[in-house]
Amino acid sequence: MTKLKLIPIGTSTGVVLPKEMLTRMNVGKGNTLYAIEAADGGYLLTPYDPKKIEKADEIMRRYRNTLRALANN
DSSP: OOOEEEEEEEEEEEEEEEEEHHHHHTTOOOOOOEEOOTTSEEEEEEEEEHHHHHHHHHHHHHTHHHHHHHHHH
């Protein structure tokens, strides 16, 4: 578990992410992170666009048999 502290940034509030966390997510300055609301009321912070992940899941479901055949070659 990593404890993060909220800090004032102008009239907003921000959080500083430790270098180790940024490295594990493979992100840096200028990259975008997405906060996805979880079922338990918390949030998941991810570098992956949830809309693109949803589209990829849809494609994988649609072409399940084709992808399985390609994986076995």
